[in-house]
Amino acid sequence: MNPHDLPVLGPAPPIEAAAWLNTDAPIALDGLRGRVVLLHAFQMLCPGCVLHGLPQAQRAAQLARDDLIVLGLHSVFEHHDAMTPAALAAFAHEFRLRFPIAIDAHRGGDPVPATMRAYALQGTPTTLLIDRTGRVRLHRFGALDDLELGLALGGLLAEPS
Amino acid sequence: MNPHDLPVLGPAPPIEAAAWLNTDAPIALDGLRGRVVLLHAFQMLCPGCVLHGLPQAQRAAQLARDDLIVLGLHSVFEHHDAMTPAALAAFAHEFRLRFPIAIDAHRGGDPVPATMRAYALQGTPTTLLIDRTGRVRLHRFGALDDLELGLALGGLLAEPS
Amino acid sequence: MNPHDLPVLGPAPPIEAAAWLNTDAPIALDGLRGRVVLLHAFQMLCPGCVLHGLPQAQRAAQLARDDLIVLGLHSVFEHHDAMTPAALAAFAHEFRLRFPIAIDAHRGGDPVPATMRAYALQGTPTTLLIDRTGRVRLHRFGALDDLELGLALGGLLAEPS
Amino acid sequence: MNPHDLPVLGPAPPIEAAAWLNTDAPIALDGLRGRVVLLHAFQMLCPGCVLHGLPQAQRAAQLARDDLIVLGLHSVFEHHDAMTPAALAAFAHEFRLRFPIAIDAHRGGDPVPATMRAYALQGTPTTLLIDRTGRVRLHRFGALDDLELGLALGGLLAEPS
Numbered sequence: 001m002n003p004h005d006l007p008v009l010g011p012a013p014p015i016e017a018a019a020w021l022n023t024d025a026p027i028a029l030d031g032l033r034g035r036v037v038l039l040h041a042f043q044m045l046c047p048g049c050v051l052h053g054l055p056q057a058q059r060a061a062q063l064a065r066d067d068l069i070v071l072g073l074h075s076v077f078e079h080h081d082a083m084t085p086a087a088l089a090a091f092a093h094e095f096r097l098r099f100p101i102a103i104d105a106h107r108g109g110d111p112v113p114a115t116m117r118a119y120a121l122q123g124t125p126t127t128l129l130i131d132r133t134g135r136v137r138l139h140r141f142g143a144l145d146d147l148e149l150g151l152a153l154g155g156l157l158a159e160p161s
Numbered sequence: 162m163n164p165h166d167l168p169v170l171g172p173a174p175p176i177e178a179a180a181w182l183n184t185d186a187p188i189a190l191d192g193l194r195g196r197v198v199l200l201h202a203f204q205m206l207c208p209g210c211v212l213h214g215l216p217q218a219q220r221a222a223q224l225a226r227d228d229l230i231v232l233g234l235h236s237v238f239e240h241h242d243a244m245t246p247a248a249l250a251a252f253a254h255e256f257r258l259r260f261p262i263a264i265d266a267h268r269g270g271d272p273v274p275a276t277m278r279a280y281a282l283q284g285t286p287t288t289l290l291i292d293r294t295g296r297v298r299l300h301r302f303g304a305l306d307d308l309e310l311g312l313a314l315g316g317l318l319a320e321p322s
Numbered sequence: 323m324n325p326h327d328l329p330v331l332g333p334a335p336p337i338e339a340a341a342w343l344n345t346d347a348p349i350a351l352d353g354l355r356g357r358v359v360l361l362h363a364f365q366m367l368c369p370g371c372v373l374h375g376l377p378q379a380q381r382a383a384q385l386a387r388d389d390l391i392v393l394g395l396h397s398v399f400e401h402h403d404a405m406t407p408a409a410l411a412a413f414a415h416e417f418r419l420r421f422p423i424a425i426d427a428h429r430g431g432d433p434v435p436a437t438m439r440a441y442a443l444q445g446t447p448t449t450l451l452i453d454r455t456g457r458v459r460l461h462r463f464g465a466l467d468d469l470e471l472g473l474a475l476g477g478l479l480a481e482p483s
Numbered sequence: 484m485n486p487h488d489l490p491v492l493g494p495a496p497p498i499e500a501a502a503w504l505n506t507d508a509p510i511a512l513d514g515l516r517g518r519v520v521l522l523h524a525f526q527m528l529c530p531g532c533v534l535h536g537l538p539q540a541q542r543a544a545q546l547a548r549d550d551l552i553v554l555g556l557h558s559v560f561e562h563h564d565a566m567t568p569a570a571l572a573a574f575a576h577e578f579r580l581r582f583p584i585a586i587d588a589h590r591g592g593d594p595v596p597a598t599m600r601a602y603a604l605q606g607t608p609t610t611l612l613i614d615r616t617g618r619v620r621l622h623r624f625g626a627l628d629d630l631e632l633g634l635a636l637g638g639l640l641a642e643p644s
Contacts, residue, residue, distance in 0.1 A: 045251050045255045045256075050211060059467075063473065078251075079248075079251035081247050081248070082250075082251035083251075087240075087242070087244075089243075090206050090242075094206045094207065094240075095208050146467065146468035147378075147382065147471060149469060150473040150474075151472040151475055151476040154472060155479060155480050156476075158480030158481070159480070221630065224634065306542075306629065307628065308539075308543065308630075308632060308633040309546075310630060310633060311630040311636070312633040313633075314633070314634055314637060315633060315634040315637020315638040315640070317637075319638050320641070367574050367578075369577055372533060373534070401570075404569055404570035404573035404574070405570075406565070409570060411565075412528050412565035412566075416529065417530050418530075
């Protein structure tokens with residue numbers, strides 16, 4: 001076995017979105033079977049997201065392969081008053097984020113949103129890679145360099161549907 | 162005459178602030194006579210500010226000279242609902258901005274704030290340098306490289322009070 | 323067919339080396355079957371190599387997979403008096419290049435070295451990727467970004483031996 | 484007293500050059516009175532010089548003020564066989580160094596060249612700033628950031644001839 005292979009971390013939970021940006025209709029992970037998904041969890045006021053993670057997600061989105069989908073997940077767990085849906089829309093417009101972005105839903109009074117809970121995210125930025133069969137294969141909190149991300153994506157794209 | 166000397170662009174208008182961050186009391190430019198002031202006008206959702214201007218202002222603030230003051234000016238002229246004082250406070254906290262920041266005041270229904278009007282700013286980011294006698298000596302909309310900024314600051318700091 | 327798949331560009335010609343650095347014994351591509359090879363052709367006085375290509379090759383070498391080998395190829399086709407083997411050794415020492423480097427052999431009076439001719443390189447830097455069965459799968463003159471390189475490597479590493 | 488003022492470190496010793504690049508005639512510091520001189524001591528195979536110091540010297544040279552002169556000083560104290568005058572000429576051509584470069588002269592069997600001895604340089608890169616009256620005002624071994632360099636240059640340029 002190659003120690004660098006990407007282990008299976010379990011089935012990818014559904015995205016629980018309160019709303020979406022940059023897409024006409026909500027997107028379900030179930031509908032993306034056969035494709036590799038890069039799900040980038042961020043907060044618009046998180047420096048590591050703004051300076052590193054989101055530019056990387058944009059570069060990945062520009063690879064423009066039909067079988068590679070980049071999605072953003074705005075998982076607000078702090079400064080809720082500042083990172084509203086309207087503020088996110090302005091942010092996405094100004095920073096020219098073109099990929100679909102799910103606004104992670106809050107349930108009850110929980111300050112941590114639902115998708116963040118389901119994926120057990122430690123914080124933002126977190127990069128999640130989901131394989132063609134809907135399984136989480138990489139879960140990285142913090143910075144990931146482009147070479148390593150590319151290597152992982154290349155491996156997942158080479159797997160059969 | 163040296164063509165690279167910094168021309169006098171006129172007296173620096175007062176800062177009209179609705180509120181301040183990172184300072185216990187409001188700051189008046191009149192009270193800074195004898196010092197050189199770097200006034201950095203920005204918006205928290207402006208990519209050129211977040212990626213270039215504000216990091217540069219932070220580097221300038223770290224030069225830590227008693228006779229050099231770095232001030233931020235949050236001049237919101239678009240996306241007013243997103244760039245509220247509460248949002249700015251969260252942004253400044255997350256991005257570790259330590260220098261005093263004036264929230265440019267809105268007068269009447271004018272979408273352009275008062276200090277921005279007084280300085281005739283074209284947009285953000287704008288770097289303003291004010292000399293020891295209170296005169297604007299550099300007004301630059303857009304990016305300014307560190308070497309050029311340092312050269313200008315060094316020249317102004319060499320002028321007598 | 324996926325247009326992003328890496329086409330087969332032909333069998334990888336042997337490396338014709340006058341000497342090697344950073345290895346006790348010469349390395350033959352034939353002996354690397356079963357592994358993916360990143361062959362980075364450079365010149366020590368080529369800015370694109372020094373500033374971009376070689377740092378990238380070093381990053382790739384640090385991925386440290388048993389089935390991924392990074393090799394340098396010093397293909398001098400200009401300034402021959404300046405880029406001597408002794409100069410290359412000093413350069414590799416100072417820039418901390420750790421991967422094996424072949425010094426491309428000159429045949430007769432040809433200013434273009436033999437491996438460079440065999441691969442029909444247009445210049446330096448050139449990145450060559452060779453698959454587990456010894457075929458050239460990527461041949462890129464100039465800059466290649468890390469994400470794209472990683473994606474290609476990930477795809478080739480996923481292929482069976 | 485301002486602790487940030489640049490102290491006088493003594494008169495600038497003459498440059499002892501075996502040869503010059505990028506100038507028709509040798510340049511004497513004595514002939515540059517009235518101007519500020521940035522003297523950048525480097526070695527062509529020194530990573531800190533190639534990656535940081537020389538690009539910074541090039542940026543300074545592009546400031547294009549009549550009263551600011553950028554000079555290079557190639558002070559070879561190691562790998563003498565690799566960093567020959569011919570190799571330096573190839574390097575300067577490829578890296579598009581346009582400012583005049585003195586090749587520091589070796590006296591007797593001393594591996595450390597004469598100007599390097601006269602300035603008591605600790606190594607390369609070293610940035611030296613010489614004021615309008617021929618005195619060394621900054622002597623920095625290693626990296627210097629652009630803002631700090633600009634500040635120092637701005638201060639020296641503001642001094643009377």
